[in-house]
Amino acid sequence: MDSDCPEEIPYDGIDQDCDGSDLTDVDGDGFDAVEVGGDDCRDGNPAIHPDAQESCATGADEDCDAVVDEGCEIIDPADPGGWSWSCSTGPVSGGLWLALGVLWLATRARA
Ligand SMILES: [Ca+2]
Numbered sequence: 568m569d570s571d572c573p574e575e576i577p578y579d580g581i582d583q584d585c586d587g588s589d590l591t592d593v594d595g596d597g598f599d600a601v602e603v604g605g606d607d608c609r610d611g612n613p614a615i616h617p618d619a620q621e622s623c624a625t626g627a628d629e630d631c632d633a634v635v636d637e638g639c640e641i642i643d644p645a646d647p648g649g650w651s652w653s654c655s656t657g658p659v660s661g662g663l664w665l666a667l668g669v670l671w672l673a674t675r676a677r678a
């Protein structure tokens with residue numbers, strides 16, 4: 568019997584593996600591939616389908632609306648907090664306080 572049912576070939580409209588239907592949802596996320604008229608723009612990645620949340624800075628169109636990383640702020644991966652963070656509470660002011668402390672100690676040592 569098994570020899571009559573070889574491995575399923577997706578999207579060809581033929582039920583090769585005898586499970587009753589052609590395979591139209593390869594990644595199993597519940598959305599048929601666009602190849603067969605479905606909405607899954609990348610049927611091979613279960614994280615990508617029309618109901619998925621767009622994920623920023625991935626360079627991928629997770630929600631299949633044909634726009635990549637829409638609604639995302641441009642975030643520099645080398646400086647995730649941005650300039651405002653590093654200016655107010657970051658290493659700049661920290662280094663300034665450290666320098667003041669060293670200066671104070673040096674002044675005390677000399678007195
Ligand atoms: Ca098939």
Ligand SMILES: [Ca+2]
Pocket residue numbers: 575581582583584585586587588589590
């Ligand atoms: Ca099948």
Ligand SMILES: [Ca+2]
Pocket residue numbers: 591592593594595596597598599600607609610611616
């Ligand atoms: Ca799918």
Ligand SMILES: [Ca+2]
Pocket residue numbers: 621627628629630631632633634635636637
């Ligand atoms: Ca998108």
